[in-house]
Amino acid sequence: MLRTHTCGSLRITDKELCVTLCGWAHKIRNKGGIVWIDLRDRYGVTQLVLEEGITPVEVINTAKDIGREFVLSVSGTVLERQSKNNKLPTGDVELRVENLVILNESKIPPFTIESETDGGIELRMKYRYLDLRRKPLQDHIILKHNIMQYSREYLNKNLFLEIETPTLIKSTPEGSRDFVSPSRMQPGFFYALPQSPQLLKQLLMISGFDRYYQFAKCFRDEDLRAERQQEFMQLDCEMTFVTQEDIIEFFEGLLRFILEKVKQIHMSKFERLTYSQAIKLYGTDKPDLRFGMPFVEITHLAKGSGFTEFDNAELIVGFCVHNSANFYTRKKLDELADFLSQSHPEINELVYVKCESHDNFSSSVGKIFNKKQLGLWAAAMNAKPGDMLLILAGKCACKTRTALSDLRLRIGTDLGLRDVRKIAPLWITDFPLLEKDKETKKYHAMHHPFTSPKEDEMDKLENNPEAVFANSYDLVINGHEIGGGSIRNHKRNLQEKIFEIIGIDKSEALEKFGFFLEALDYGAPPHGGIAVGLDRLCMVLMGEDSIRSFIPFPKNNNGRDVMLDSPSRLSNEQLSEIGLKLV
Amino acid sequence: MLRTHTCGSLRITDKELCVTLCGWAHKIRNKGGIVWIDLRDRYGVTQLVLEEGITPVEVINTAKDIGREFVLSVSGTVLERQSKNNKLPTGDVELRVENLVILNESKIPPFTIESETDGGIELRMKYRYLDLRRKPLQDHIILKHNIMQYSREYLNKNLFLEIETPTLIKSTPEGSRDFVSPSRMQPGFFYALPQSPQLLKQLLMISGFDRYYQFAKCFRDEDLRAERQQEFMQLDCEMTFVTQEDIIEFFEGLLRFILEKVKQIHMSKFERLTYSQAIKLYGTDKPDLRFGMPFVEITHLAKGSGFTEFDNAELIVGFCVHNSANFYTRKKLDELADFLSQSHPEINELVYVKCESHDNFSSSVGKIFNKKQLGLWAAAMNAKPGDMLLILAGKCACKTRTALSDLRLRIGTDLGLRDVRKIAPLWITDFPLLEKDKETKKYHAMHHPFTSPKEDEMDKLENNPEAVFANSYDLVINGHEIGGGSIRNHKRNLQEKIFEIIGIDKSEALEKFGFFLEALDYGAPPHGGIAVGLDRLCMVLMGEDSIRSFIPFPKNNNGRDVMLDSPSRLSNEQLSEIGLKLV
Numbered sequence A, B: 001m002l003r004t005h006t007c008g009s010l011r012i013t014d015k016e017l018c019v020t021l022c023g024w025a026h027k028i029r030n031k032g033g034i035v036w037i038d039l040r041d042r043y044g045v046t047q048l049v050l051e052e053g054i055t056p057v058e059v060i061n062t063a064k065d066i067g068r069e070f071v072l073s074v075s076g077t078v079l080e081r082q083s084k085n086n087k088l089p090t091g092d093v094e095l096r097v098e099n100l101v102i103l104n105e106s107k108i109p110p111f112t113i114e115s116e117t118d119g120g121i122e123l124r125m126k127y128r129y130l131d132l133r134r135k136p137l138q139d140h141i142i143l144k145h146n147i148m149q150y151s152r153e154y155l156n157k158n159l160f161l162e163i164e165t166p167t168l169i170k171s172t173p174e175g176s177r178d179f180v181s182p183s184r185m186q187p188g189f190f191y192a193l194p195q196s197p198q199l200l201k202q203l204l205m206i207s208g209f210d211r212y213y214q215f216a217k218c219f220r221d222e223d224l225r226a227e228r229q230q231e232f233m234q235l236d237c238e239m240t241f242v243t244q245e246d247i248i249e250f251f252e253g254l255l256r257f258i259l260e261k262v263k264q265i266h267m268s269k270f271e272r273l274t275y276s277q278a279i280k281l282y283g284t285d286k287p288d289l290r291f292g293m294p295f296v297e298i299t300h301l302a303k304g305s306g307f308t309e310f311d312n313a314e315l316i317v318g319f320c321v322h323n324s325a326n327f328y329t330r331k332k333l334d335e336l337a338d339f340l341s342q343s344h345p346e347i348n349e350l351v352y353v354k355c356e357s358h359d360n361f362s363s364s365v366g367k368i369f370n371k372k373q374l375g376l377w378a379a380a381m382n383a384k385p386g387d388m389l390l391i392l393a394g395k396c397a398c399k400t401r402t403a404l405s406d407l408r409l410r411i412g413t414d415l416g417l418r419d420v421r422k423i424a425p426l427w428i429t430d431f432p433l434l435e436k437d438k439e440t441k442k443y444h445a446m447h448h449p450f451t452s453p454k455e456d457e458m459d460k461l462e463n464n465p466e467a468v469f470a471n472s473y474d475l476v477i478n479g480h481e482i483g484g485g486s487i488r489n490h491k492r493n494l495q496e497k498i499f500e501i502i503g504i505d506k507s508e509a510l511e512k513f514g515f516f517l518e519a520l521d522y523g524a525p526p527h528g529g530i531a532v533g534l535d536r537l538c539m540v541l542m543g544e545d546s547i548r549s550f551i552p553f554p555k556n557n558n559g560r561d562v563m564l565d566s567p568s569r570l571s572n573e574q575l576s577e578i579g580l581k582l583v
Helices: A056-062 A122-124 A135-157 A199-204 A246-262 A275-282 A330-343 A372-382 A397-412 A455-460 A492-501 A506-520 A534-543 A572-577 B057-063 B121-126 B134-157 B198-208 B244-261 B275-282 B328-343 B371-380 B398-412 B492-500 B504-518 B535-541 B570-578
Strands: A018-031 A033-043 A044-051 A071-080 A094-106 A179-182 A190-192 A211-219 A230-242 A271-274 A315-321 A351-357 A360-363 A390-393 A423-431 A434-436 A444-445 A472-478 A480-487 A527-533 A578-583 B018-031 B034-041 B044-051 B071-080 B091-104 B180-182 B188-190 B213-221 B233-240 B273-275 B315-321 B351-357 B358-365 B388-394 B425-429 B432-438 B441-445 B472-477 B480-487 B525-533 B580-582
Touching: A018 A044, A018 A094, A018 A211, A018 B328, A033 A056, A033 A071, A044 A071, A122 A230, A135 A211, A135 A246, A135 A534, A179 A534, A199 A230, A199 A506, A199 A527, A211 A480, A211 A578, A230 B432, A246 A423, A246 A472, A246 A480, A246 A527, A246 A534, A271 A275, A275 B328, A315 A397, A351 A372, A360 B018, A372 A390, A372 B351, A390 A397, A390 B071, A434 A506, A472 A527, A480 A534, A480 B121, A492 B233, A492 B273, A527 A534, A572 A578, B018 B044, B034 B057, B034 B071, B057 B091, B057 B198, B071 B441, B091 B472, B134 B213, B134 B244, B198 B213, B198 B233, B198 B504, B198 B525, B233 B244, B233 B535, B244 B425, B244 B472, B244 B480, B244 B525, B244 B535, B275 B425, B315 B398, B328 B398, B358 B371, B371 B388, B388 B398, B425 B432, B472 B525, B480 B535, B492 B504, B570 B580
Parallel strands: A044 A094, A271 A423, B044 B091, B273 B425
Antiparallel strands: A018 A033, A018 A071, A033 A044, A071 A094, A179 A190, A179 B180, A211 A230, A230 A527, A315 A390, A351 A360, A351 A390, A423 A472, A434 A444, A472 A480, A480 A527, A578 B580, B018 B034, B018 B071, B034 B044, B071 B091, B180 B188, B213 B233, B233 B525, B315 B388, B351 B358, B351 B388, B425 B472, B432 B441, B472 B480, B480 B525
């Protein structure tokens, strides 16, 4: 080893020890006769001191050439610092340098290597290896490492096997576009990169592996945004001979274990809502439960009083914001209305009712509705003096709920209720099995086509498939969908029935999924599983708003790796070897 | 859970317990009034018993429909067996079935689900999910899981971080052909799948992550054979501020830990040979050291005696096979000669000398060389009475050594010296930095172009680059290259110099590796690493001869996944979206 200690390890108990450290020159302060250098590595920072008259002259001379981010090897004696720095674990000591070697030089970095840097996003993406030197990013990568290790600890203890599945598989569209890779040995034929290892993990259950997991790289050729990258990592799991309840309890245990280990948060039982409860109460299937403000429908109370906006509405719905009547001034209410008209132009009006006392209200519709009417709304929403009701109405109940959900999140942010240190996990269950596309009138699977219907609803499958609920579940934390899964179909005839309902006819089913349908013929056990987005879990636990800073080398929104300068052109030779021509 | 216990867990201490098991009907024996079913899952086999008069009639009736590989749920009482089976951990008990549900049926499998199956390789590849039910394959997948977990235990304890690198990267040919993936957002541009995360892990060191590992999927578009697949997994590691010796010792420790944990083998220090020693002693840089038979050169003793074959040779070299003079009959020697002429037609003759006593020899060249001459050879090879010398001569020393190496392995196999239970690890060090292509006269990097030359040989780099040795090392076990690595170049000028020597000019270097050369400008620390082929390690530890049975879903030698039927055609729509046309 080129060092005896790391830059994070020296303590007062090491006083007088002769040590060698290696690291990067983080900060250099030259005060006439004394030079201090903060030497940094992954483990911490140690202060070096060079003093004229004490430090050998040749060392002082070498030190004169050192710039920021130079790589140094220094040997010397550990001293007690005169002015201690209690913000640093190494802050009680410094190293009196007796020998110094510049292991490598550095140009001046294009941005500062500090927690708060002066570099813009473009520059930091290009010099990602320098951005990754900054403590916040190092901490993110270490968090991800820790979550992976604790997950394995929990899963291994529970007899799960970590099993890899192939990356070069078959194109079987699963909702998103596949990345493909041309075959050289069979020109004109293509492999596909997996959108998820769904069928392969089900095959592993059919093979009898019983409990499987994998941190699987998944690939989706979609347009990118903060929560999505073309390639991402999911903790992919599957279990045999289990019920939905078993999987939920088991993976709730995993999440609880991770939260304890990496955030020292001890959670009791996670909240649960059915899909329809979530939609009714929060207008979304991934509500942020760090704060309340559940929806209350007042259609029956507010419709038919001559206020056109309400009279034409399918749904009139609102929520109560406690103790906010004073906070929301006219100006702030205008801002909310602007926010709403921009994000949801189909909603014409934001109605507010401020409860000044139990029978006195100030409201945007105070001229239309009398005190008694407003009092009924306030009672329905359990409002107290000082509270404010926000109410939307729309011709489409669904869109109205979505708009109110966005308004709720906006209010939560305004009032500081979306505390990044708070973790509010929630299971959503009882999703519908199918969704009907409004335009094509076709059904498609809400989760994926391998999800099983609830057993007691099989009889509706033929004549009323929309009404069938699925054995599927999502894990939501702080308003983000972190994971989801289902109990799968393990009988061939049921799987074929579902393909038929979603418009995959027999021959297409055989062509795309023939291997899998055949596998169901050979003793497929009841099984189910879950997949958890690892990058997104990290993002939510750290209260960040992009998964990018948890991926060492991410791509930008155009799918480019600006550091590697990829994707790039192929040579004609490469193209002809794989039998392709550019259009 | 659909079960209370697994099929491997019941013991005599569970007698009288009421339990529910789930699993596959492995064997069914019907002896008139009694039916026994072996119920199997990943954890073991438990015997079920159904007896007319005791077992409920409806259960007996259901049981009549059960065939091999049916999936069952059974409840009943644990009984002590009358005739115990001490080969099974559950062999003291059986389950008297009181309730039985057929969870799923099974067609008759196309081959038997037994350790020794009657299925051919083609059939087993097509029905891989059934092949994976067989115990040997289950054991292989579990071994791989265990090696991964123990590796992480060792690496995590030593402060390594598990960090992922991207799969969609840039095409920078590294010896083999890249798999590529077309970009939809930028038609005409391609990502490449990594042949290894080499440069990305070096960037992680430049970022200061200090110690990194990853079980990395790597992709090489090469023709396949037993030891190679298009995608394979390597344990990829890199460390900062270390010497070659540190890395060798550290990863020797890892291998020792794995061997102890998964094979209960306690190894002392691994053997080491320099590259030139290995070539001289065994004719290969990956010798199988489970047995001896080192080469002895006798050119100086045997040349110039009028035997044309020897007189025209650049090298005359052989080894001594102890106590084998009687074993190798004329017929067996003819077989060896046939083997040699088929695999190495450039070698004209296999010369043997059987030592009958210390001064009496029977030899294929006994008419040309006298006893004294043969005695000198025998002495040089340290032969004793009963031993046999095998000697080859050739016009090209290199080819002669290769032929003799193959002969040595053949003899080792013949004599049962390549014991699959024996593990003989070996480090090969001091590889040449460069190789000269005999045809093009161009240099190329023996390891890869990022490997550093030995520091005290830098001065030869300009004028005599062939003579420069590298800071690189291979780990060989039982004749297989299991891993390899090097200390890398961390200074830009040296890296550029090496590109220049191997014929990558400045503009090509900038185009392909510009991002990396630039990274070396910003304080790149000294670093090095290693990559271990996980599938190959499993293969060697289990004494198997193909990596395929350690990969859950492998491809055949034509790169096809015959189960998934992949690669496959794309639709014209998919092709036009990525801007491609088939030639």
